[in-house]
Amino acid sequence: MADNRTISQLEAEGYPWIGCECCKGTVGEAQAQEGPMTTVWIYVDTNTEVGDADHLKVFAPAELADEWFKKNDPEGVAFGYEVIE
Numbered sequence: 001m002a003d004n005r006t007i008s009q010l011e012a013e014g015y016p017w018i019g020c021e022c023c024k025g026t027v028g029e030a031q032a033q034e035g036p037m038t039t040v041w042i043y044v045d046t047n048t049e050v051g052d053a054d055h056l057k058v059f060a061p062a063e064l065a066d067e068w069f070k071k072n073d074p075e076g077v078a079f080g081y082e083v084i085e
Contacts, residue, residue, distance in 0.1 A: 006062075006066045006069075008061075008062040008063050008065075008066050011039065011062045011080065038060070038082070038083040038085060039060070039062075039080045039081065039082055039083065040058050040059065040060045040080070040081055040083055041058070041059040041060065041062055041065040041078040041079070041080055041081075042056060042057070042058050042059075042078055042079055042080075042081055043056070043057040043058075043059070043065070043068075043069075043073070043076060043077075043078040044056055045057070057078075059078065060083075062080075065078055
């Protein structure tokens with residue numbers, strides 16, 4: 001059964017990243033953090049070549065990713081990546 005939660009919902013539940021097809025769709029467990037963490041959400045278009053302008057899309061905040069997916073790739077997934085500040 002498909003997991004239809006949005007990136008925003010998963011982020012609110014404490015998942016720091018969501019795996020892509022190449023990662024077998026795994027969802028990571030929340031990690032203990034000190035202080036606030038900034039996360040960006042990265043989408044990899046596997047239909048393009050590495051280096052193509054559309055190969056990667058980076059979203060912040062998660063709500064922006066959700067909106068993009070609704071319009072452009074409803075079956076797509078992204079993974080969260082902590083930004084080092």
